Each structure stands twice: as structure tokens, then as C-alpha cells.
Amino acid sequence: MDDVMAATEIVDDLVGPEGRQDPYPRYERLRAYGPVVRTGAGMLVVTGYQEAEEVLRAPGFLVEDGQMRAALDPGFLDHPGEYLLSSSILQRNAPDHGRMRSLIASVFTPRRVAALAPAVTAAVDDLLDDLARRGADGTPVDFLDAFAFRLPVGVICELLGVPVEDRHLFRPLAADLTVTLEFDPDEDERAAADLAAVRLSDYFAELAAARRADPRDDLVSALVRTADAEPDRLSDRELIANLALLLVAGFETTGNLIGNALARLFAHPEAAAALRDGTLDPGALVEEVLRHDPPVQLTSRLAAQDGLTAAGLPVEAGTAVLLLLGAANRDPRRYPDPGRFDPWRYQAADGREPAGRPLSFGSGPHFCLGSQLARLEAAxxxxxxxxxxxxxxxxxxxPRRTRLVLRGYGTLPVTLGPVTPAPVAPAPDGR
Incomplete structure (x- = not known):
């Protein structure tokens, strides 16, 4: 069997039920054929860290936007789920991507994210109090429902200006909508995604109208002002699509990150003990979870012109490139002993430099705007x-969710055991 046929079989296995549950052995089988390998469908699959980063940064490789997709599948925009995401920065290229991204990026600068730290700490403390009440009698609690997803949805909803009483609506809608990012969803999944898109679109249209009538100090109000004053910078369709994307991306990936982290800590009690007693930097732990079991496993690009290369291989215009971020994060040329979970690799020790950051939030023009906020929340x-x-x-x-692109657990039941009393905030005068 030649390399192309072998790689094709591995990719077919990867996107199947067993591959979705545990993609990492499939990544290593692909890596054996090199950091970039062709498949029988003419697609390139990238497992190397350097090669993936180069494609993500190269201006000749673009995301598949609505115009490209419509040329191949004219009926795809009949699906509200596809239509909604195709109008957001997630699936737009220059100049539209930069035009919209610049409006949103100011909310996620390092300075603004750092200023959110007290609010994130307060939200964590409140959720821990609630978790203690839920599990006080020893009853198992689903950590994902009770904590991992509630934290980021609360934070992003606060930024957007979504009322507290509405926030419970969004986890199931996000889970349904994001199936459009997966390989070959079935008809029931597509129908659920379309319904979620309609509900999210209607919700944010109503919220935008409310903020036009009564502006607040929140992101929805700010974007509505821009859309009204400068429609060439942000259309109503783009406004709704990006609000929905910010909400979904703001907690879907972070919730999975926190859940994946706890599962790793259960499997590695030495890391849990070090994190608890302060000898392990929380930021280092988060980086290793992002590297070892990232919530976003892959992304893709299309070659927009001839003359491009990947790892020295010529790439013809129109070629699809599948970037396996989960594999790139375990590239042994980048990370020694990459299959080992080792958060200390991100701490300097004995003259050793900390490991470089993984590609879990992408790179280049589409680097995740909320990456620093996600790190802050998890840490x-x-x-x-x-x-x-x-x-x-x-x-x-x-149990794992049956997803490949967005990797996480369906449920994560825990028992709390004896509870350490919550820290008492000091009085205003310091006494």
C-alpha cells in the first residue's frame, strides 16, 4: 500500500466513531508518513507543528468562506447554521475578516483581560459555593453542568450584556450549533444546528434592538452603535453572526478546556497536589492541558493560489489542507516525550527554557481572540x-462527546468529599 492510500485510510478512521473517541493513535500513524501527507482525495494533512504554523500564517491559505463554499455546494446556505457562521469572522477572509475583527479585538486586549481578573475570581468563588451546596450530601455532581460551562458562559455573557436570567439557555444551543463545524453531521444534527442558529439569531436581534433603545456599557451596545453609524464596517447580518459566535466560542471551548483539565488532574494526582499547594504554576498546567488534550483538535485551510508549498510539497490552488492541531501539539521535534502529560515542561528549571506555546488557539490572522480570557478563567x-x-x-x-473538532466530555460526574471553608474576604478597612 502506498503512502497516499495509507494516509487516506487513517483519515477515514480518524473521522469515524473510534477515531473521534481517541484521535491520538491515529495522529501518530499519520505522522509516520511525514509532517505533511497527501490523501487520495487530493487533500493535504498536516501533523507537524512548524508546518501547521506556517500554513496558518501564510496569506495564500484561506479559510473556506461562504463564497468558496457556495461554489462547491450552492445549497449550503439554505441551512441557517451554516449561514450564521459564514457571516462571522470565523469564516471570512481579508478584507472582511480584518474589518470585523478590529471592532471586536479591543475587548480582548491583554490589558482589558487582566482587568477582568477580580471579576473572574468572584465568579469562581460564587460557583464553588453553589457546587458545595449541590454536593453537600455526597451526591455525585456533573462538574461540566455545575461549574465548567457555567463559569465561561457567565463571563462572556457579562461582557456581551446578556441578562442573567437568560444565560441558562445557551449551552444546549451552542452544543447544537457547533456540530456544523464537525465532519459530515447527520440530518438530525443538522436540523438541531439550524434550529439553534434561528434561536440565537432571534435572541441577538431582540437584544440588539433593546440596546438601541437603551444602550448599556457592554459589547452588544458598542457593536450596535458601530453598525448603526458605520454600516460599511458592520452590517446587521454580521452583527448578529458575530454576537452568536462570541457567545458560543466564549464558553464552548473554555468549558471543554476546564473539563479536560480536571480529567487530566484526576489521572495525574501529583500535578493536582502541586497545583493545590502552589508549587505548580496554574498557567503552566493550563498550557499543558492545551497541548496534551486541546478542546479544538483541528482546523482547515484552502490554497487560494498556485505556487504555494507545505513542507516543500507543491500545493495547487483549490487544495484543501487539514491542520491537525492536536497532532502538531505532540510533534516530538517541538516537545520532547510529547505523549507524556508534564505541566512542568512550561516552567523554567535547571537551566531549561520553558516549552513554547501550543497551537491550540491557532496562529496567524485567525488566532483566537479570546485565548487570554480562556487561560485566565482556567488558571x-x-x-x-x-x-x-x-x-x-x-x-x-x-463519556466523551462524539465530536472530533471540539473535544470534550459529555458528562464528568464528581463527588466533593469534605469541603474546605470558603476564604473570607477582608473588611474594607483591612481588619
Whole structure:
């Protein structure tokens, strides 16, 4: 069997049920054929870190936008789920991508994210209090529902200006909508995604109208002002699409990151103990989770012109390039012993430089705007969780979701054990 046929079989296995549950052995089988390999469909598959980053940064490789997709599949925009995301920065190229991204980026600057730290800490403490109440009698609690997703949805909704009483609506809608990012969803999944898109679009259209009538100090109000004053910078369609994207991306990936992190900590009690007693930097732990089991496993690009290359291979215009971020993060040329979970690799020690950041949030023009906020939320939540519940333990099987692009658990049941009292805030006068 030649390399092309072998790679094709591995990719087919990867997108099947077993591959979605555990993609990492399939990544290593692909890596054996080189950092970039062709498949029988003419697609290039990238497993190398350097090669993936080069494609993500190269201006000749573009995301598949609505215009490209319509040329291949004219009926795809009949699906509201596809239509909604195709109008957002996620699936737009220059100049539209930069035009829209510049409006949103100001909310996610390092300075603004750092200023959110007290609010994130307060949100974590509130959720830990609620978690303690839920599990006080020893009953197992689903950590994802009770904490991992509630934290980021609360933070992003606060930024957007979504009322507290509406926030419970969004996790199921996000889970349904994001199936459009997966390989070959079935008809029931597509129907659920379309319904979620309609509901999200209607919700944000109503919220935008409310903010036009009564502006607040939130992102929805700011974007509405721009859309009204400068429609060439942001159309109504783009406004709704990007609000929905910010909401979904703002907690879907971060919730999975926190859930994946706790599962890794259960499997590595030495890391949990070090995080609890402060000898392991929370930021290092988060980076290693992002590298070892990232919530976003892959992305793709299309070659927009002839004359491009990837790892020295010529890439013809129109070629699809599948970038396996989960594989690139385990490239042994970048990370020694890459299959080992080792958060200390991100801490300088004995003259060793910390490991470089993984590609979990992408690179280049589409680098994730919310990456620093996601890191802040996870790095704040995990040590606080372990200190509050020193005997936190798994309470049964934790099934994976049947997804490949967005990797996480369907449920993560835990028992809390004895609860450490919540820290008492000092009085205003310091006494």
C-alpha cells in the first residue's frame, strides 16, 4: 500500500466513531508518513507543528468562506447554521475578516483581560459555593453542568450584556450549533444546528434592538452603535453572526478546556497536589492541558493560489489542507516525550527554557481572540477548585462527546468529599 492510500485510510478512521473517541493513535500513524501527507482525495494533512504554523500564517491559505463554499455546494446556505457562521469572522477572509475583527479585538486586549481578573475570581468563588451546596450530601455532581460551562458562559455573557436570567439557555444551543463545524453531521444534527442558529439569531436581534433603545456599557451596545453609524464596517447580518459566535466560542471551548483539565488532574494526582499547594504554576498546567488534550483538535485551510508549498510539497490552488492541531501539539521535534502529560515542561528549571506555546488557539490572522480570557478563567478556576475540595474525585464513567473538532466530555460526574471553608474576604478597612 502506498503512502497516499495509507494516509487516506487513517483519515477515514480518524473521522469515524473510534477515531473521534481517541484521535491520538491515529495522529501518530499519520505522522509516520511525514509532517505533511497527501490523501487520495487530493487533500493535504498536516501533523507537524512548524508546518501547521506556517500554513496558518501564510496569506495564500484561506479559510473556506461562504463564497468558496457556495461554489462547491450552492445549497449550503439554505441551512441557517451554516449561514450564521459564514457571516462571522470565523469564516471570512481579508478584507472582511480584518474589518470585523478590529471592532471586536479591543475587548480582548491583554490589558482589558487582566482587568477582568477580580471579576473572574468572584465568579469562581460564587460557583464553588453553589457546587458545595449541590454536593453537600455526597451526591455525585456533573462538574461540566455545575461549574465548567457555567463559569465561561457567565463571563462572556457579562461582557456581551446578556441578562442573567437568560444565560441558562445557551449551552444546549451552542452544543447544537457547533456540530456544523464537525465532519459530515447527520440530518438530525443538522436540523438541531439550524434550529439553534434561528434561536440565537432571534435572541441577538431582540437584544440588539433593546440596546438601541437603551444602550448599556457592554459589547452588544458598542457593536450596535458601530453598525448603526458605520454600516460599511458592520452590517446587521454580521452583527448578529458575530454576537452568536462570541457567545458560543466564549464558553464552548473554555468549558471543554476546564473539563479536560480536571480529567487530566484526576489521572495525574501529583500535578493536582502541586497545583493545590502552589508549587505548580496554574498557567503552566493550563498550557499543558492545551497541548496534551486541546478542546479544538483541528482546523482547515484552502490554497487560494498556485505556487504555494507545505513542507516543500507543491500545493495547487483549490487544495484543501487539514491542520491537525492536536497532532502538531505532540510533534516530538517541538516537545520532547510529547505523549507524556508534564505541566512542568512550561516552567523554567535547571537551566531549561520553558516549552513554547501550543497551537491550540491557532496562529496567524485567525488566532483566537479570546485565548487570554480562556487561560485566565482556567488558571483561576482549577487551583481554587482543588483547594476548596481537597478530596474531589471522579464518580463514575465520564463519556466523551462524539465530536472530533471540539473535544470534550459529555458528562464528568464528581463527588466533593469534605469541603474546605470558603476564604473570607477582608473588611474594607483591612481588619
Amino acid at each position: 483561576t478556576a482549577l487551583p481554587a477548585l482543588l483547594r476548596r475540595f481537597p478530596d474531589l474525585a471522579p464518580a463514575g464513567p465520564a
